Amino acid sequence: MAGQNASMEDIVENDADEEDFFFTQTQEDGDEVWESDLEDARGRNTSSASPSALGANSDTVIERSGHTKYCLSSAEKKAVHSEQNTSALRPPDGADAVISRTSPSHSFPRSISSPQKTASTCNVAALDSTRHRRHFYTFLGDKAGMDEKKRSREEVERIVHEASKNSKFFLAQQRNDLKVQERIQVMQSKLNMLSEPLRRSLEAEADRELAAAEKAYRTWRQVCVVVDLDAFFTSVEERDEPALREVPFAVGGGVISTANYEARKYGVRSAMPLFIARKLCPQLLVRSTRFEAYQTVAEQTRAIFRDYDPRYRAGSLDEAYLDLTAYVHAAVCDQGEEPPTPEEKPGTPLFAPVTALSSGFTGVEDSEGEGGAAWGAMGGDEEEEEVRERAIQEREASYWGVAERVVEEIRRRIHGVTGVTASAGIATSFCLAKMASNENKPNGQFRVGDVASFLRDAPVRKVSGIGRITERCLVAGLDVQTCFQLWANRALLYHVYTPQTARWLLCKSVGLDGGGLVDPEEGPGGQRTGRKGISRERTFAALSRKEDLLEKLRLICDSLAADMAREGLKAKNLTLKLKSSDFAVTTRAKNCAFYVSTSQELYQHALFLLLPQLPVTLRLMGVRASHFQPKPQAPPKGQGCLEAYVATGHEAAMAERPPSGSAKKVASPSSLGRPPRLGEGGSFSTGPPLIVVDADLLSPAGGGKEATRATVTKQVPVYTCPLCNQRLSVALSELNRHVDSCLRESDPYFLEKEMPEESKKGDVHRAGRKPCDAEDGATANKKSRRSENVNCSSRGGKKKKLPPARPDAKPLEHFFGSNSRRPTTM
DNA sequence: GCGGATCAC
DNA sequence: TATGGTGATCCGC
Ligand SMILES: Nc1ccn([C@H]2C[C@H](O)[C@@H](COP(=O)(O)OP(=O)(O)OP(=O)(O)O)O2)c(=O)n1
Ligand SMILES: [Mg+2]
Numbered sequence: 001m002a003g004q005n006a007s008m009e010d011i012v013e014n015d016a017d018e019e020d021f022f023f024t025q026t027q028e029d030g031d032e033v034w035e036s037d038l039e040d041a042r043g044r045n046t047s048s049a050s051p052s053a054l055g056a057n058s059d060t061v062i063e064r065s066g067h068t069k070y071c072l073s074s075a076e077k078k079a080v081h082s083e084q085n086t087s088a089l090r091p092p093d094g095a096d097a098v099i100s101r102t103s104p105s106h107s108f109p110r111s112i113s114s115p116q117k118t119a120s121t122c123n124v125a126a127l128d129s130t131r132h133r134r135h136f137y138t139f140l141g142d143k144a145g146m147d148e149k150k151r152s153r154e155e156v157e158r159i160v161h162e163a164s165k166n167s168k169f170f171l172a173q174q175r176n177d178l179k180v181q182e183r184i185q186v187m188q189s190k191l192n193m194l195s196e197p198l199r200r201s202l203e204a205e206a207d208r209e210l211a212a213a214e215k216a217y218r219t220w221r222q223v224c225v226v227v228d229l230d231a232f233f234t235s236v237e238e239r240d241e242p243a244l245r246e247v248p249f250a251v252g253g254g255v256i257s258t259a260n261y262e263a264r265k266y267g268v269r270s271a272m273p274l275f276i277a278r279k280l281c282p283q284l285l286v287r288s289t290r291f292e293a294y295q296t297v298a299e300q301t302r303a304i305f306r307d308y309d310p311r312y313r314a315g316s317l318d319e320a321y322l323d324l325t326a327y328v329h330a331a332v333c334d335q336g337e338e339p340p341t342p343e344e345k346p347g348t349p350l351f352a353p354v355t356a357l358s359s360g361f362t363g364v365e366d367s368e369g370e371g372g373a374a375w376g377a378m379g380g381d382e383e384e385e386e387v388r389e390r391a392i393q394e395r396e397a398s399y400w401g402v403a404e405r406v407v408e409e410i411r412r413r414i415h416g417v418t419g420v421t422a423s424a425g426i427a428t429s430f431c432l433a434k435m436a437s438n439e440n441k442p443n444g445q446f447r448v449g450d451v452a453s454f455l456r457d458a459p460v461r462k463v464s465g466i467g468r469i470t471e472r473c474l475v476a477g478l479d480v481q482t483c484f485q486l487w488a489n490r491a492l493l494y495h496v497y498t499p500q501t502a503r504w505l506l507c508k509s510v511g512l513d514g515g516g517l518v519d520p521e522e523g524p525g526g527q528r529t530g531r532k533g534i535s536r537e538r539t540f541a542a543l544s545r546k547e548d549l550l551e552k553l554r555l556i557c558d559s560l561a562a563d564m565a566r567e568g569l570k571a572k573n574l575t576l577k578l579k580s581s582d583f584a585v586t587t588r589a590k591n592c593a594f595y596v597s598t599s600q601e602l603y604q605h606a607l608f609l610l611l612p613q614l615p616v617t618l619r620l621m622g623v624r625a626s627h628f629q630p631k632p633q634a635p636p637k638g639q640g641c642l643e644a645y646v647a648t649g650h651e652a653a654m655a656e657r658p659p660s661g662s663a664k665k666v667a668s669p670s671s672l673g674r675p676p677r678l679g680e681g682g683s684f685s686t687g688p689p690l691i692v693v694d695a696d697l698l699s700p701a702g703g704g705k706e707a708t709r710a711t712v713t714k715q716v717p718v719y720t721c722p723l724c725n726q727r728l729s730v731a732l733s734e735l736n737r738h739v740d741s742c743l744r745e746s747d748p749y750f751l752e753k754e755m756p757e758e759s760k761k762g763d764v765h766r767a768g769r770k771p772c773d774a775e776d777g778a779t780a781n782k783k784s785r786r787s788e789n790v791n792c793s794s795r796g797g798k799k800k801k802l803p804p805a806r807p808d809a810k811p812l813e814h815f816f817g818s819n820s821r822r823p824t825t826m
Numbered sequence: 827g828c829g830g831a832t833c834a835c
Numbered sequence: 836t837a838t839g840g841t842g843a844t845c846c847g848c
Contacts, residue, residue: 169838176831232835255839257835270835273838316835467833498846535841573827583838587829622840 138468139269149265156267156280163276172583180469187477187496194495203491209503217512219428221340223324223403226433227410227424230442232318234260236293239419249285250277257289261442297418304413321430328403340395400447407445431513434464451511455483463508483509534569536560537622542581544617553610554603556623561599564625570595571625574602576609579620595629
């Protein structure tokens with residue numbers, strides 16, 4: 001391995017020499033973005049934490065070794081802060097900018113200590129510069145390549161910014177942005193302290209992992225295909241109303257779900273609020289969503305996919321992952337030819353060693369269009385060999401030719417049946433296919449032949465899973481913009497990200513994923529729901545009044561319960577989501593002692609979560625249910641008895657709530673083997689008192705934001721009634737009574753047990769006590785997370801599991817769509 | 827396990 | 836005037 005490393009470094013060095021090879025590539029459209037971003041990052045920052053670094057490494061001076069003295073541990077954050085304070089502002093470094101212009105795509109990896117940039121300062125003023133805006137708004141991202149624009153990028157940015165800048169939404173975004181910048185600074189600090197020896201060792205680790213991944217996942221014959229319908233919602237509408245085709249048109253409500261390509265010329269995008277879209281394009285026609293129609297189309301396409309790969313996976317309504325390997329092999333054989341076999345591919349160990357890819361990256365001998373041609377360095381000699389090789393190449397070409405034709409056929413059929421056009425990507429891995437599917441959109445397809453050249457200049461943002469934030473971290477923190485750079489800086493990845501994330505990023509950088517469409521999603525009749533949670537959330541005009549909020553909550557629970565019933569789901573865990581009028585989001589979760597499913601149950605628990613937060617003004621509430629009761633598998637039918645639970649201690653058998661009448665007060669889970677921690681009685685540190693019947697419904701003062709932890713430790717149980725906010729220092733039983741009365745006043749449904757029909761509002765007496773536990777007050781007494789935890793790792797929805805045979809699991813189809821589901825506003 | 831964040835669509 | 840909804844995963848506590 002060591003040897004290999006060495007050779008790789010050589011290669012890398014070479015690469016540096018051949019800069020032009022990489023950088024002379026004509027940059028299309030998006031590239032200006034990159035370039036200016038880079039300048040951006042550098043110019044703006046100006047302040048390099050470490051004084052040294054800047055100009056130095058930007059050019060010839062490698063200057064890695066040098067500094068790197070301290071090694072911050074978890075005190076990193078502090079370090080960052082102090083740096084910030086001391087070297088807050090510094091003049092831009094012109095030289096750096098110059099360099100970046102010359103070689104936009106990378107300042108070489110060795111510049112470990114390189115891009116000393118601080119994250120861009122994000123204040124409104126800064127955003128007045130178009131460059132700063134660009135990566136701020138989600139929908140300003142580069143989208144489908146539309147050549148003809150009716151509005152320039154700058155124009156769009158200006159208009160969007162104008163419309164946004166004084167909104168609460170905008171402020172919220174800025175707040176979040178600041179946190180991201182902090183993260184970036186932490187990254188940079190860590191980078192500054194990376195010693196060369198460590199760097200080498202990390203790189204070796206990266207290479208080891210990459211080699212393993214190559215071995216496990218790299219294939220050169222697998223035909224991975226991603227099919228994605230074009231401008232899906234609008235395409236369906238246009239099919240039914242052809243006149244819409246000619247004009248800028250979008251589907252959505254308050255927010256655009258999607259826009260047709262005509263509208264996109266004006267800058268209209270998914271997730272853009274309608275009022276802004278109209279500013280961009282006053283003629284814009286808008287229709288609301290018709291999910292049933294989209295669903296129908298989706299089903300039609302799936303019927304087609306099944307013909308080619310019965311195990312295809314639906315990524316969403318309009319997107320599917322297919323493995324056509326078997327189909328293509330068969331087709332090749334049918335036409336009397338022989339499909340290529342892995343073994344005969346010269347120099348392409350089905351599992352290419354790391355060096356192979358890097359050689360591809362260095363461009364040492366890429367070219368050769370087809371497949372793994374870049375790998376063929378081997379020193380063959382005989383003409384015989386050459387003949388043989390040629391034959392193989394022909395078969396190779398034929399094979400992929402068939403694949404392309406099959407995909408064309410699929411797209412043709414889709415269009416024929418649904419009237420909607422589709423685009424597709426073909427490659428030897430799904431992540432590559434996914435990237436490729438956008439390449440020739442709309443109504444086009446693209447096959448990734450030479451992986452290395454495809455990835456070399458591909459912006460990291462094109463990788464599915466690298467979103468706006470991660471991209472920013474990579475660009476601003478590591479000066480990484482392309483997949484190649486991602487690979488080249490693999491050592492840094494392992495330094496600033498968790499091993500998981502680093503591995504994931506590294507794999508993506510070379511186009512690796514788990515390959516096979518495992519997961520027998522649609523396999524046998526096995527109706528696997530696979531879902532892990534179900535939720536409902538609603539946005540509404542800001543509300544403060546308790547009754548109003550409770551009513552919304554009630555409606556949300558009704559709706560969610562209905563869906564849960566439809567799918568026969570019962571959940572043990574509930575999460576309440578709140579978005580305040582200033583767009584700050586918080587969630588609160590709890591475990592229920594028993595599986596819940598009815599609206600009343602959901603509401604009761606959600607209320608428990610909401611009340612402690614109460615004095616708030618909200619614009620959204622949501623409830624999510626998870627930890628479902630396992631479906632009664634095949635054999636054992638009468639599951640779900642408490643006995644079983646106790647016996648196995650496994651939640652699988654967790655009972656539904658015991659027959660209503662019986663479960664009186666005494667809901668302590670001690671019966672489940674937990675020692676009643678009575679001693680602490682009302683101790684705050686343990687959450688709500690467990691013995692109290694309504695423990696669930698109370699929130700100890702101090703659990704909340706107020707009351708400092710310090711005061712907590714003392715007994716003197718002082719509670720604040722969540723309803724009237726009255727502070728009470730009384731016996732629990734009395735408190736209980738008090739809260740009950742408050743509840744009765746504020747919400748007639750609250751104690752209601754039976755009668756799903758809510759018609760009756762009259763007096764409600766507490767029939768069946770809610771047997772819901774209060775489990776371990778764990779949820780209630782979460783520490784007041786001093787959340788400013790700046791983690792520099794890229795969090796977020798990626799699958800970073802490498803070893804696990806199946807990196808990229810797409811959620812089985814799901815619905816989305818704001819404006820779709822229920823036209824009725826709650 | 828919770829809460830915050832990120833991502834995709 | 837005005838910025839969606841669903842589901843999943845990851846990370847640091
Ligand atoms: N933020 C988003 C993104 C997408 N969608 C919906 C509308 C889209 O039509 C559909 C498919 O998403 P795509 O990302 O595939 O976008 P389109 O199909 O609309 O356009 P493209 O041609 O780029 O695929 O999902 C949505 O409601 N909200
Ligand atoms: Mg699409």
